[in-house]
Amino acid sequence: MTEGLRERKKRQTRRRIADVAIGLFVRRGFDQVTIAEVAAAAEVSVNTVYNYFQSKEDLVLPPDQASPDRLADIVRHRRPGESAALAMLAHLRDEVRHRDRKLGLTENFGRVFEMMRAAPTLTARLEDLGRQMTDALAVVLAEETGAAPDDQLPRVVAWELGCFHSLVFAEIGRRTAAGEKPDTIAEAVLDLLEVVESLLGERVLTYAIRKD
Template sequence: MTEGLRERKKRQTRQRISEVALGLFVERGFERVTIAEVAAAAEVSVNTLYNYYEAKEDLVLPPDQASPQRLADIVRARQPGESAARAVLDRLRDELRRRDRSVGLTEGFGRVFDMMRAAPTLTARLEDLGRQMTDALATVLAEEAGAAPDDQMPRLVAGQIGWFHSLVYAEIGRRIVAGEKPDAIAEAVLQLLGLVEELLSEQALGYAVRER
């Protein structure tokens, strides 16, 4: 479907607001920049900005990119014969190899990461996002497995997946702070995922395999 003029302008405005906001946040700190200042710098009204972003934190962690449904969506889209855990492992490996923006492997992300670490509201939101991802995944696993209400396996497997998903981001962050380059980080985290896969039990790795 071809993008219409109206949709393209909205997308461009949204992108411009986000880029301007990140620039100001990195330069001055997230807490020191107001929504009004972002709007003025992006040459839009405050009301227009709020039409695109409901909260200040959304300018850094847009809901369409930092979604509580991320893990659940990956598992829903897994291929026949693929388990839930392996689907997430494969997605992470693909994102690392592509140096995908979603895992922070772009030049200059170090300064963005430092800004985020220094903002309590952003770090709290990231922690809450991780919990929401795991909860949403547990719900999907329970539905697909037809699990009884007292069956703990969906939540346990979701917890394991949530753990290594968070581990990847924590390791990337640690290496960014240490000044490593995206290519070196990607290779190191790919090796880490190999160790994670060896560590996980066959029961966790083989849970919720999609029927062929």
């Protein structure tokens, strides 16, 4: 579907506001910048900022990029014959190879990462997001495998997949903080995913294989 002029202008405005906000947050610290200052720097009204972003945290972690449904959506869209674990591994490898912005594999992410790490509300948001992702994934796994309400397996598998997903982001953050370049980090993360796959048990690797 072709993007219309109105939709394109809205997307551009949203991106401009977020870019201006992150620039201010990096220079001065997340807690030291107000929404009013973001609006003034982006040359829009405060109401316009809130029309695009419901909270200040959304300027850094927008729901469309940091969604609680991220893991569940990866599993929902897996190919026929592919298990939940293999779908997630494939998706992460693809994001790493394409240096996806969601992973922070960009030249300027180091300063953004330091800003996020220094803001308690953002670190808390990330921790809560991880829990929400795991919960949503467990629901999808239970639905797709027809698990009984008292079956703990979907929850356990979701927790394991959520842990290695978090490990990828932790590794990117650790290496970013150490000053490594995106290409170096990407190669290390691909190696990490190889180790993860080799250590996942057969029951996890073959769980929830899509039949259709």
